[in-house]
Amino acid sequence: MGPHVPTINQYPFLAEGGIMGKLIRNFSWKDTILGDPEQWPSALKISVGIMLRSPFPMHITWGMEYIQLYNDAYRPVLGTLKHPKALGLPISESFPEIWDTVGPMFAGVMEGRPVRIQDFRVFLERSGFREECYFDFAYSPILDEQGNICGVLTNVIETTDKVNAFLELENTQEELRASQAHTAQERDRLMEFFRQAPAGICILEGQDLRFDMVNPLYQQLFPGRELLGKALLQAIPELLGDPIIGVLEEVMASGKTYHGTDELIPMSRTDGGEVENRYFDFTYQARLDGKGKAVGILVFAIEVTERKREEIRKNDFIGIVSHELKTPLTSLQAIVQLAGIRLRKAGSADGFLIDGMDRAAGQVKRMTEMINGFLNVSRLESGQIHIEKTQIDFTSLVVEAMEELQLSSSGHQLVMDCRDVHMVMADREKIISVVTNLMGNAVKYSPTGGRVEMDCSCNNGELVFSVSDQGLGIAPHDLERIFERYYRVSGRQTKNISGFGIGLYLSAEIVRLHGGKIWAQSELGKGSTFYFSLPLED
Known part of the structure; x- marks a missing residue:
């Protein structure tokens, strides 16, 4: 070989x-x-x-x-x-x-x-x-x-360099805690250690967050900019109005440490330079006086902009590939549907060929839904999914989705208990995709002839919608991860049920973007109930 x-x-x-x-x-x-x-x-x-x-x-x-x-x-x-x-x-x-x-x-x-x-x-x-x-x-x-x-x-x-840098940071933090009661000489030694640390470190003092110490790696994040001795917003004025200022103020007020991962902070690298989207992993640790009051903040920062951009490029690549696959699939779907219609109009007695066209149409539809799922994940993670809210009749939306699903699920009983009108502010297209996904899952994981019940009610300023089935049920250890991206329940009974673990993840993110919540209750062998809520007033 x-x-x-x-x-x-x-x-x-x-x-x-x-x-x-x-x-x-x-x-x-x-x-x-x-x-x-x-x-x-x-x-x-x-x-x-x-x-x-x-x-x-x-x-x-x-x-x-x-x-x-x-x-x-x-x-x-x-x-x-x-x-x-x-x-x-x-x-x-x-x-x-x-x-x-x-x-x-x-x-x-x-x-x-x-x-x-x-x-x-x-x-x-x-x-x-x-x-x-x-x-x-x-x-x-x-x-x-x-x-x-x-x-x-x-x-x-590979994240070896990032992990090693954070391990060094943890060691540095331990050194800081051990040094709080040490002499001025030991403080100087620790400051020297900060200056040689393999990550960006600075100390912000007072309510105006003045740069009291800046080590070389932190200064490299802002080449040519004068930081030492200046208040934060004087040294980096483009941060005015950015949420990160609120985070720093909260650390000063509460004395609690804040850890950030892949945090977006738009900043320029040089004075008067172009503001760019930069990403950081960082820790803000309050410096306390003898009475436990915060008098400053110790900042540990590692820029991860290149890694984050690589993730964004990866998501863009997946989105492009999925989009390119969608075009030939659309053409194939039209050809298969047209061939099936012509066979029936011609009165063809070839049942095998007619059945084959129907099966092919079903497989093309399944592949289209899969590609749409990957496209939506890519759009979501790149911030390209936008919510456009209008006032909608939620009850009629559910009935519409239920009637459409019933056409392809004749072996199941779909029942809507609530027929009252419920008006909400929501993106109709996005919410109907959530409703359809929850109902489709209930049908998919239920035995033929099973009953799927939908209900909705208003409580404490929220609309709560639920879908209940009499299907397989979900084990507790799976239930707590059911809304994670690409997570699927594994087991003998679910092995041959198609899916990629995308639908519930997208549904949860859409509900979150509407300011709502999503959750589930289940018992193995008896079925599951999935809920989501939407605020009645926006």
């Missing part, structure tokens, strides 16, 4: 991809269990094509043998010892030192349980020695056209 050199690229889906694209094209896949790329399943072809074109670290393992493919951006994760030998090998052979940890995670993903972990610590041997590494990663299932899980897609960002 190994590379060979074909005269041309026989497989268009393996085009581009830089170094890894060339290695994958020249690899003797016929000698592996994957076989000739021409015969690869369409799900593998599509996944590999997207991976090779992605600028972000991506890794695919296929089948229960976990055969590996990866792109150029993933190569640094493997290091010089593991790359390029990892290509085409089972992942357990490339990472034997951590397989006892990550192996069960891969097995769980193959059973429908995606994994997302931040700052996960592993010990890797990738450069000739054992090193401690940290990663943000997500393991997601790859599904074929029938919804069967065939492989695992890994998206990963």
